[in-house]
Amino acid sequence: MNIFLIVIIALNLIISFKGFNDLSFFRKYEFHVGSIRAGEQVRMFSSGFLHVDIAHLAFNMLTLYLFAPYVISGLGSFTFLMVYAGSLILGNLLTMALHKNDYSYRAVGASGAVIGVVYAAILVQPALEIYFMPGYIFGIIYLLYSIYGMKSKSDNIGHTAHFGGAVGGYLITLSRVPEMITENTQTVIILALPIIILFVMAKMGKI
Secondary structure (H helix, E strand, C coil), X not given: CCHHHHHHHHHHHHHHHXXXXXXXXXXXXXEEHHHHHCCCCCHHHHHHHCCCCHHHHHHHHHHHHHXXXXXXXXXXXXXXXXXXXXXXXXHHHHHHHHHCCCCCCEEECCHHHHHHHHHHXXXXXXXXXXXXXXXXXXXXXXXXXXXXXXXXXXXXXXXXXXHHHHHHHHHHHHHHCCCHHHHCHHHHHHHHHHHHHHHHHHHCCCC
């Protein structure tokens, strides 16, 4: 397994388990709009390594483990790190933009970074299958579930970050390999659709 992937998974495990057993640590580093607007910018990054529970952590890390090798083999370790970090930050920037006036909004999870890797992997390998379904179908279902999570607000998972992360993985990958636009046009268009849906819904005030 790639050393960068090992380090990322290890950090998620260590920081998440620390958060599971130390509520003050969890509260100090989670995404919290009021605290971030007060100057605690570290939460924009640290929240991406905390998780709500073991199931949330396991799903994100398993998804990352399954999709990351396609990005690493197709684009290299450096671009993989760019996609992961860029998607994490962009996911939280979008969350901040959409919830900037909700000072009590809280969220955690590596989902933004992970969906960015998922998007990059599907662009690199359009024919890949995961969880017994085509990769692009999984990516779309993942984002549509996020719309539901954003609207229901029934948990502490950073559903909004999923979309920012998808945008990050999408744009970073295409910027690194722009020929994908002409070589895999259908996949590029399909993956853009749920992102467009989000922004239309946000513009209409439906989220």
